[in-house]
Amino acid sequence: MNLEEFIKICNEHKFWQWIKNKSLLDYEFVPDRKGFLKSIFEKIVARTYYPSPPIKYLTANKGMSVIRIIPVLTLEDLCVYYYCVRRLEKFIAGNHVPGTYGGFGLSGLLRRAEEDNIGKVKKDKTSSLNENDVVFDVHPYSELSSLNPKAWFTEWSDFTEKLYFNTVDQNYKYVAELDISNFYDSIQLDHLEYKLRGSLPQNNNEIIYLLLHYLKFWNRHINFYRQQGAGIPQDLFGECSRVLANFYLQKYDSRITNVCSEHNALFFRYADDQIILAESKKDIETIIAKASSLLMREGLNFNQKKVRIMEVDEFNHYYSFNSYFNLTAHDGQPPNKIAVEQEIETYLEHHSSLRKNGLSLLKAILNCIFKHKIQPSNFNVLKKHLLEKEFILNMLCTASDIDKVYRLLDDYERARFRDILIQSVETCLFTARLYNLKKIFSKYSYSTAFIEERIEFLDRFYSFDAPVIEN
Structure with missing residues (x-):
């Protein structure tokens, strides 16, 4: 970790363009950006950096008037979080599982890995349908004030496009739609640290330490000085947490993909949206049961009320x-x-x-x-x-x-x-x-x-x- 690299990463144009133009809340203007970043770096090196309470918390409707909290991180904390994830994502990108989307990353590494594995299903030669012509659905993430809404749109289009051509062309009769309960809030930080240390060279220990230091104390406005053992911020910026959340599920993705292969089924995931295609209802119920046990190993659970099993025609209508x-x-x-x-x-x-x-x-x-x-x-x-x-x-x-x-x-x-x-x-x-x-x-x-x-x-x-x- 050195000053030149820290400033180079945290001074990236697209990052500051989001701060200036895309953030729902206005941040204060920083006249001397390099001086500001240097002061953050000096705190980190001196071990005096400590996450600040969020500037404020936005509230959104999860449904039935239950609120979801959206923290607005300080500019200093946002820079630290961005730096850590940017440093780590080149190692995370190498573990991408085909059929999973929604973690394209801050530099595009994950996006390129996903493009390499799209493997789109072609229509037969007698069909006039060209898959590249189809305008598919928009995912909510592409509507947020994210770093790159266009990338989310492209990924969601690839995801839904692949779903469409598999349900039209293949012999799948049933589809399951699955949702992880309180996903971001349930990510176990010790488990995340274990996964990171297993995927990164040892010379990245200081970055992992800094990231975990931030994640354990970012919410001290509510938790005071208690370390939190679970949860990553669903903050206004959002990109860093989405990269980590995608990485957290990679082992699960690999395991459930293998289970689906054993049953001639297909698994897709976009962020926390999971879809399984299978030839019979019995197969899909077996896969869901196994997926539940695999997810528990990650400290996570499905939201049983949001699990939905449909026949293919109903899914296509839906x-x-x-x-x-x-x-x-x-x-x-x-x-x-x-x-x-x-x-x-x-x-x-x-x-x-x-x-x-x-x-x-x-x-x-x-x-x-x-x-x-x-x-x-x-x-x-x-x-x-x-x-x-x-x-x-x-x-x-x-x-x-x-x-x-x-x-x-x-x-x-x-x-x-x-x-x-x-x-x-x-x-x-x-x-x-x-x-x-x-x-x-x-x-x-x-x-x-x-x-x-x-x-x-x-x-x-x-x-x-x-x-x-x-x-």
């Missing part, structure tokens, strides 16, 4: 695969107007039974309309749905989603849309949503004072203060 195909240009020709109108009808009739309540299909429809300048005859019916209060408050969570809908509307509809958003602020319980509203209101030069007042109220309401030690 993921809207055929709809994505119908909304895609073929042989250079855009989708025809009738096809788009049919997919609008499909969305309006079936959105409650689709993945993410059909939000992914809706985005595909809107993107198709924008890209190809199509004017479907039932577009006003769709806009009426988009202006329903329940849809606006429950489905539009990010500034990007809100903006996409807003740009579709005429002046009268925009005023109505804006009024619903304004009215929602008074009762909103989640600061992450409020910061997204603030971002979109600022973009169109509307007042944000009332949003800021609500954020201040909620900060006092939740009051994530360090615990008081009583004598």
Whole structure:
């Protein structure tokens, strides 16, 4: 570990571009960046660096009004975390398991490993379908203020594309969708350290020490000075924790992939989304049971309430695969107007039974309309749905989603849309949503004072203060 390397890594353009332009919260301007990084390095070398409490905690809705905490790390801690993971990821990338996605990394090493193993299934020669033409679903990570949303989009497209062609072409009859319960919060730090030391040369011990020092104490605003033994931050930046989380599951990925091979089944994972394709329900139930035991070895468990077993046709409907195909240009020709109108009808009739309540299909429809300048005859019916209060408050969570809908509307509809958003602020319980509203209101030069007042109220309401030690 040396100063020149530390500054080179922490001074990367894309990292500071995120800090300056993509972060949902504004960081203070650093006029002397190299001097700032040098001061951090000197603390690390002198063993006086200690993680600070997060600047603040955002709250997001996990569902049923249960909050998820999103810490906003200090710039100093963010630099340390970024440096550690950037130093380690070249060793992590070599253990990539084919069929797993969503950990492309900070430098692209993991992404390139995933590209090498995509192994896409081709359609037979009589088919007109070209897999490179299909516009697939968007994963939530690509909507976040991440370092590289485009990379997440590309990976999620590869993941869903591979799923689609395997369910269409192969003999798989059943699909299981699995979810890890409280994944980030349950990652065992001693187990993570063991995995890292087993994968890295010994001359990286100081980096592992620094990383674990950070992970054990980053949350001391809530934990005070107690070391935490489990959990990595689901912070606003997010990229570093996603790389570590992906690495943490690599042994499990390898084991469950072998189990699936024994049953002529396939395993896919994108971040914490897991999919298993099998020829029979018995096979898929056997694999899930074995996967549960393998996951327990990692200190993790499936969320039993979110495990879902489907027949292939139901799965394809759930993921809207055929709809994505119908909304895609073929042989250079855009989708025809009738096809788009049919997919609008499909969305309006079936959105409650689709993945993410059909939000992914809706985005595909809107993107198709924008890209190809199509004017479907039932577009006003769709806009009426988009202006329903329940849809606006429950489905539009990010500034990007809100903006996409807003740009579709005429002046009268925009005023109505804006009024619903304004009215929602008074009762909103989640600061992450409020910061997204603030971002979109600022973009169109509307007042944000009332949003800021609500954020201040909620900060006092939740009051994530360090615990008081009583004598």
